[in-house]
Amino acid sequence: MDTFIQLTVDALTLGSVYALIALGYTLVYGVLKLLNFAHGDVFMVGSVIGFGVLQLLGGTTHPIVPTWALLLLVTLAGMAGCAGIGVVIERFAYRPLRDAPRIAPLISALGVSFFLANSMQLLFGATPRNYDTFSLSNGALYFRGFDIGNVKVPLLRIITIGSAFVLMILLWVLVNRTRMGKAMRATSYDREAAAMMGIDIDKVIVFTFVLGSALAGAAGVMFAMRVPTQVSIGFVAGLKGFTAAVIGGIGSIPGAMAGGLILGFAESYTQGYVTTKWSDLVVFSILIAFMIFRPQGLLGRKDIRKV
Amino acid sequence: MKKGLALLLPVLATAVVAASAQGGRTSAVAASASSGVSCKSTLKIGFVTPLTGGAGFLGQEQLSWAKYAVKTLAPPLGLKITLVPGDTPVEQGPAPAQALAQKFVADKSVVAILGPSTSGAVAASSQTYFQAGLVHVSPSATRTSLTKGSTREATAAFLRVVPGDYIQGPSDANYMIKTLHVKKVVIMDFQEPYSTGLADAVETTLKAAGVTTIRLSAPNTTTDYSAYVTKVASDADIVFFPTQKPPDAQTFAQQLLEQGKKAKVFGGDGSNDSTAFKVPGSYVSNFAPDITGIAADKSIIAGWKKDNPGKPVGSFGPPSYGAVQVLLTAIKLACVADHGVIKARHDVLRHTKQVVIKNWILGGTFRFSTKSNDPLNAKFYIFQIQSNGSYKLVG
Numbered sequence: 078m079d080t081f082i083q084l085t086v087d088a089l090t091l092g093s094v095y096a097l098i099a100l101g102y103t104l105v106y107g108v109l110k111l112l113n114f115a116h117g118d119v120f121m122v123g124s125v126i127g128f129g130v131l132q133l134l135g136g137t138t139h140p141i142v143p144t145w146a147l148l149l150l151v152t153l154a155g156m157a158g159c160a161g162i163g164v165v166i167e168r169f170a171y172r173p174l175r176d177a178p179r180i181a182p183l184i185s186a187l188g189v190s191f192f193l194a195n196s197m198q199l200l201f202g203a204t205p206r207n208y209d210t211f212s213l214s215n216g217a218l219y220f221r222g223f224d225i226g227n228v229k230v231p232l233l234r235i236i237t238i239g240s241a242f243v244l245m246i247l248l249w250v251l252v253n254r255t256r257m258g259k260a261m262r263a264t265s266y267d268r269e270a271a272a273m274m275g276i277d278i279d280k281v282i283v284f285t286f287v288l289g290s291a292l293a294g295a296a297g298v299m300f301a302m303r304v305p306t307q308v309s310i311g312f313v314a315g316l317k318g319f320t321a322a323v324i325g326g327i328g329s330i331p332g333a334m335a336g337g338l339i340l341g342f343a344e345s346y347t348q349g350y351v352t353t354k355w356s357d358l359v360v361f362s363i364l365i366a367f368m369i370f371r372p373q374g375l376l377g378r379k380d381i382r383k384v
Numbered sequence: 385m386k387k388g389l390a391l392l393l394p395v396l397a398t399a400v401v402a403a404s405a406q407g408g409r410t411s412a413v414a415a416s417a418s419s420g421v422s423c424k425s426t427l428k429i430g431f432v433t434p435l436t437g438g439a440g441f442l443g444q445e446q447l448s449w450a451k452y453a454v455k456t457l458a459p460p461l462g463l464k465i466t467l468v469p470g471d472t473p474v475e476q477g478p479a480p481a482q483a484l485a486q487k488f489v490a491d492k493s494v495v496a497i498l499g500p501s502t503s504g505a506v507a508a509s510s511q512t513y514f515q516a517g518l519v520h521v522s523p524s525a526t527r528t529s530l531t532k533g534s535t536r537e538a539t540a541a542f543l544r545v546v547p548g549d550y551i552q553g554p555s556d557a558n559y560m561i562k563t564l565h566v567k568k569v570v571i572m573d574f575q576e577p578y579s580t581g582l583a584d585a586v587e588t589t590l591k592a593a594g595v596t597t598i599r600l601s602a603p604n605t606t607t608d609y610s611a612y613v614t615k616v617a618s619d620a621d622i623v624f625f626p627t628q629k630p631p632d633a634q635t636f637a638q639q640l641l642e643q644g645k646k647a648k649v650f651g652g653d654g655s656n657d658s659t660a661f662k663v664p665g666s667y668v669s670n671f672a673p674d675i676t677g678i679a680a681d682k683s684i685i686a687g688w689k690k691d692n693p694g695k696p697v698g699s700f701g702p703p704s705y706g707a708v709q710v711l712l713t714a715i716k717l718a719c720v721a722d723h724g725v726i727k728a729r730h731d732v733l734r735h736t737k738q739v740v741i742k743n744w745i746l747g748g749t750f751r752f753s754t755k756s757n758d759p760l761n762a763k764f765y766i767f768q769i770q771s772n773g774s775y776k777l778v779g
Contacts, residue, residue: 080614083643087610130710203442205631207660214565219642243550304607305631305660309475312607348611355577356600356611 080230084349085342090234090303092341093241097296098318099325099333100248101289107173107265107328108285111182115166115189117315118157119290122193124296126158127151128206137213148302153299156291162193165289169285189248192310198308205307215309218302234267237299244295245334248288252330257284265328320364326377335375339363420727421493421720425728426464429454429711430488432481432520434500437473439628443501443698445728446523447657449701450498451707452688461716467708472626473498474576475604478508485509486553489516494523495718496711496732498704502579502628503527507537514539517730521545521710523703524639525554526653527581533758535643541733545707547670547762552652553585555764556624556669559779560650561574561593566621568596572636574604574627582626583716591594606631613639620647622667628654630661637663653764656699662773669719669766670699674777679741706745 079237098120120173131151135141157213170189176180210218210233252258263271264281274279276321297306300314316339325336340360367374386684421427431445431450447469458465470484481500486530488494489512497513497520502507506525513520523541530538560566569590573583583599590597598620600612612638623635623640633655639662641645649666656670675681676697684705685697717725717735726732737752744750753760765779 082609083614087608087614090610132429153492198436203439204444205629205660207631207634211641218642219638227646229642233642259683263671282411300607304609304635305629307437307631309473310607313607345611349614353615354602357603357605 080349081229081335082225083325084345086225086230086234087349088345089238090344091340091344092295092338092339094237094300094314095317095321095340096334097244097292097299098243098314098338099295099321100330101320102287102322103325103327103330103333104261104289104292106322107132107330108282109171109182109283110179111171112186112319113166113171113289113316113326114172114183114319115193115203115316116289116293118190118193118197118311119162120293120297120300120314120318121167121306121308121311122156122157122162122197123144123294124301124310125197125206125297126294127155127298127301128208128306131153131208135207137211147213148167150323152240152295152298157229157294159290159294159297160287164283164285166290167286172279172282177276191314194308194311201308206301207305208302210302231239232348233302236303236381240295240299246294248257248292249330250335251288257281260360316362323364324367324374326374328378329374329376330378339375385680391543395607420722421495422723423463423715423724426466426493427715428468428491428494429708430468430484430491430494430497430499431469432472432484432488432497432505433479433501434474435471437475439474439502439654440629441630441660442524442654443471444468445695445698445701446499448503448692448695449688450523451653453686456554456684456687456689457712459710461712463712463715465712465715468494469497470503472505474502474504474566480506481505481508482512485512489513489518494518494521495715495726497731498711500525502765503530503537503576506530506542507577510538510542514541516687517541519711519714519729519733519734519736521707521736523707524653524700526589527577528553529581531758532689535555538757540712540757543710543736543757545710545750545759547764548758549582549585550667551762552671552764553582554589555779556652556766557586557593558641559667559669559766560590560622560624561595563779564621566590566595568598568617568620570598570600570616570623571621572602572623572625572627572702574602576604578628578654579626579652585625586624586626592649596714602746607635609636609639610643612636612644613643614643615649616640616645618642618645620645622650623647624650624652626652626654630655630657630731631659633666633668634663637661637666653699656767656775658698658769658775659696660774662758662769664769664771664773666769667766667778668769668775669764671762671764672702673765674699674775675702675745675747678745678747684745685711697770702745706741706750709737709741709745710739710750713741726743758779 101116140147169193170185219231222231258280260276321336321340332355347356426730435443454467455467472480501524503525526549528548573579631650637649651668653670655661656668714736718731741750765773768778
């Protein structure tokens with residue numbers, strides 16, 4: 078039973094990060110019908126920005142602000158930095174190709190991905206960077222928390238899972254309860270009609286990139302608070318986020334959340350109960366199964382083409 | 385028609401001149417190849433190591449020491465040497481090592497190779513170097529099957545200045561058995577040659593001594609080890625964690641503490657980095673001692689620090705310095721024997737095996753074994769991480 082609880086905690090931690098990444102994919106796809114393959118690298122950049130700000134604030138050994146403020150500032154910095162990068166990417170890599178054949182922005186996305194990974198490596202080197210949250214407040218983030226049976230749920234995991242769910246709820250509210258959200262939905266449904274109704278499409282698209290990239294930045298920081306960050310993490314994280322988005326139904330916000338969690342559970346339970354060796358095989362087999370038997374994903378809509 | 389011919393003639397003439405120029409260049413290269421390379425010219429040593437990726441720290445450290453060795457050791461020998469680094473990120477598998485081997489073999493001024501630094505890269509490229517007669521001396525590739533066994537993965541042109549896992553595996557396991565008195569050990573591997581070879585060696589020795597072992601295998605791209613930590617039995621004494629990415633060893637050790645597991649992490653030489661792996665109580669093994677304690681190395685360390693201010697003296701750099709010293713000595717011997725010309729790359733290879741270095745940077749005298757292309761009498765050292773993060777030699 079303890080193993081089950083522990084794996085469930087692991088799955089929720091992992092799944093909530095995957096869900097945040099998947100949301101970025103799904104938001105951009107929903108509005109632009111573009112698979113933003115640079116998204117994983119935006120996630121990586123977020124984790125590196127977070128690391129930089131953490132150092133500016135004295136690091137985890139000599140922080141100049143209280144722990145809660147440190148975590149908040151680092152996360153906000155990662156989100157803000159990535160939001161800015163999202164704007165730049167949209168302006169220079171995607172907007173000029175908005176009316177080009179769909180393959181063009183896809184290739185541009187791959188180019189941006191390589192550009193981000195390589196420029197980060199040139200700027201900051203290849204050495205993995207550890208936030209070292211373990212040293213923060215004498216390990217409080219690891220040793221405090223609550224127990225379920227014999228399993229300890231540490232504070233850092235509670236913060237990760239809690240923050241991810243808060244961000245998901247905020248996103249849901251923003252998309253479903255605000256004027257900008259309404260504009261996003263309208264643009265997603267029919268871009269031309271939305272423009273004719275007076276919606277500023279450029280503004281909506283930029284906002285979508287800001288939102289998706291900020292979520293990736295938050296995910297990057299949350300991820301790097303627990304494991305070291307390095308330039309190469311973007312590729313795998315992006316792939317997992319994309320898989321989660323497809324499983325949930327690309328374009329569907331609740332689908333991305335569900336897809337991320339499903340992926341987290343699949344990965345953790347496979348590693349825990351089946352084999353540690355083939356967890357990626359199982360995860361990507363689920364993706365293939367969805368592509369074959371339910372290509373629209375769990376909560377996605379079937380793409381109806383009118384002739 | 386006449387106009388056409390008038391246009392055609394210059395084109396033909398240009399083609400003929402170009403073709404003859406090409407022919408001339410080809411014969412010049414052939415002549416150069418057959419007559420060898422002058423020792424007065426600038427010779428190149430290729431350096432194959434992971435400069436980027438998870439093991440980039442290792443390559444960068446090695447590069448700084450190799451550069452320093454070339455800078456300080458080549459001029460006294462009357463050699464002009466250029467070190468040409470090539471990157472083999474461990475995440476990209478054997479392809480970069482194969483591509484670099486082709487590149488270095490094609491460049492006639494490359495007379496020796498430092499590295500490849502990782503075992504996988506050696507296995508992927510040794511045959512190419514061997515066919516070109518190009519000696520490749522690794523400062524850190526430790527997989528046993530590179531130099532030993534019936535199915536050797538490296539060729540006779542490969543040598544290493546550090547002992548292999550045939551020493552590291554049993555050394556680590558014996559330390560666990562005899563000093564730590566372990567009953568149950570979890571052994572990880574990362575589905576790549578370095579870790580599987582080392583994990584196998586440790587597992588064999590532990591099993592032979594009656595220790596219970598549990599084997600876990602993670603993809604080399606794994607970053608979050610939570611689920612693996614969950615599988616570590618609460619009564620396990622040690623988790624043997626032969627990663628090439630020290631921050632991963634740190635993460636694993638922290639996650640063990642997070643889940644309240646008593647097991648300590650025991651890393652191999654790949655996790656020996658005091659700036660990244662510093663959870664107190666953990667262990668690491670390495671093929672090099674802490675050279676700051678060797679009196680004869682003081683001036684070398686001081687010189688290197690001058691070139692690399694603020695950088696700590698690690699364990700991967702000094703063997704690279706030693707490997708460069710071996711190669712430079714072999715090049716010098718070949719130059720002397722061939723009267724100022726390296727007639728064939730094979731001559732450098734032949735002389736490498738005969739190199740003897742007194743006051744070896746890792747202590748004592750260095751020479752290769754007569755039975756294999758490994759160093760004679762080399763051993764592994766075991767360190768325990770102290771509460772201040774420093775590494776203390778314990779075995």
